[in-house]
Amino acid sequence: MAIFGSKPILGIEIGTTSIKAVALRKKKDKIEMFNYGILEKYGYLERVNDAFQTMDFKLLEESTAVFIRRLLDSMKVYNQEVFMTLPNFAGFVNLIDFPEMSNKELAQAIKFQASQYLPFTPQEMVLDWQIVKKSEGKITILLVAVSMDTVKRYSQTAAFAKLNLKGLELEGVALAEMFGSQDQAPFALVDIGGRISSISIVDGSILTSISNIDIGGGNLTQVIASALGVDPFRAESLKKSYGLNLQSDSEIDLFNLMIPMVDAIKREAEKAINAFYIRTQRKVEKIILIGGGANLKGIEEYFVKNLGLPVIKGNPFTLEIITCDPKLIPIMSEVGVAVTSACAIAKKHLLQT
Numbered sequence: 001m002a003i004f005g006s007k008p009i010l011g012i013e014i015g016t017t018s019i020k021a022v023a024l025r026k027k028k029d030k031i032e033m034f035n036y037g038i039l040e041k042y043g044y045l046e047r048v049n050d051a052f053q054t055m056d057f058k059l060l061e062e063s064t065a066v067f068i069r070r071l072l073d074s075m076k077v078y079n080q081e082v083f084m085t086l087p088n089f090a091g092f093v094n095l096i097d098f099p100e101m102s103n104k105e106l107a108q109a110i111k112f113q114a115s116q117y118l119p120f121t122p123q124e125m126v127l128d129w130q131i132v133k134k135s136e137g138k139i140t141i142l143l144v145a146v147s148m149d150t151v152k153r154y155s156q157t158a159a160f161a162k163l164n165l166k167g168l169e170l171e172g173v174a175l176a177e178m179f180g181s182q183d184q185a186p187f188a189l190v191d192i193g194g195r196i197s198s199i200s201i202v203d204g205s206i207l208t209s210i211s212n213i214d215i216g217g218g219n220l221t222q223v224i225a226s227a228l229g230v231d232p233f234r235a236e237s238l239k240k241s242y243g244l245n246l247q248s249d250s251e252i253d254l255f256n257l258m259i260p261m262v263d264a265i266k267r268e269a270e271k272a273i274n275a276f277y278i279r280t281q282r283k284v285e286k287i288i289l290i291g292g293g294a295n296l297k298g299i300e301e302y303f304v305k306n307l308g309l310p311v312i313k314g315n316p317f318t319l320e321i322i323t324c325d326p327k328l329i330p331i332m333s334e335v336g337v338a339v340t341s342a343c344a345i346a347k348k349h350l351l352q353t
Contacts, residue, residue, distance in 0.1 A: 011346025180205030192293025243297025
């Protein structure tokens with residue numbers, strides 16, 4: 001039985017244009033969020049390269065640490081154990097088959113063959129693996145790799161921010177375990193961030209693939225601003241007010257401006273779903289939307305119509321994976337999808353304590 005009011009854990013996600021933090025604790029037999037914070041960097045609306053990090057832009061340790069410290073000070077959070085997610089675009093995931101062998105032989109074989117599946121040498125990567133399936137004469141392992149440079153940058157950022165950092169983990173792995181524990185059927189996790197969208201295929205709590213596309217909510221805002229000749233902050237307001245809903249002539253124009261980029265995210269998801277089916281002969285049964293872009297009005301209906309699958313928002317609070325103060329429920333109904341990754345990493349390690 002969980003200890004009442006156990007020692008809390010802080011989960012932090014550094015996104016492309018925002019930093020999210022949640023504080024979780026065990027309370028009786030539930031996981032409760034009792035504190036959270038989101039720091040948005042709106043400069044990217046006016047300057048494309050004003051981001052914490054992207055697939056092409058490296059994390060700047062000292063400046064990012066200042067923002068993290070500012071966020072945690074506003075939350076009045078000090079000296080808690082911290083776990084941070086690493087972005088999916090910094091990681092590589094592969095399912096690899098080996099003939100049946102001992103664990104010692106398997107570890108050697110993985111180390112030897114890893115270079116065939118990675119864009120860098122194994123010495124430049126932090127590798128992790130786990131056995132996901134054993135059948136007669138064959139072992140399937142999940143290989144997860146993150147560049148050593150990324151790990152060093154995150155560790156240095158945590159040190160500059162004076163965090164009690166206890167661990168780093170690829171966000172897709174933590175998310176797969178959180179949502180996969182609720183439903184073992186294969187699903188696609190579509191994370192629409194500020195500058196990058198990530199599509200993960202999850203099967204039985206196992207992250208089987210990751211793909212990324214350099215399009216996010218900020219790109220939609222920039223398209224609206226450019227086409228309508230309005231400043232980016234007005235464009236952001238229009239996007240949030242109308243989304244993809246079609247209710248008047250002016251909103252149809254907005255829909256047509258955004259739909260090419262939303263279509264690009266949809267095609268990336270479709271490609272990942274089809275690749276999973278070709279490899280396994282099993283169908284993805286639903287789509288889970290997370291990230292700030294999951295709040296775009298009409299986005300769920302769009303994916304249902306164009307992919308023909310059930311679609312839900314991956315909000316850990318409305319899905320009752322994590323509880324919070326009842327007073328926060330109205331806020332969490334919208335904010336929840338934005339802090340999902342931070343919740344996933346904190347929940348995973350809280351359950352291990």
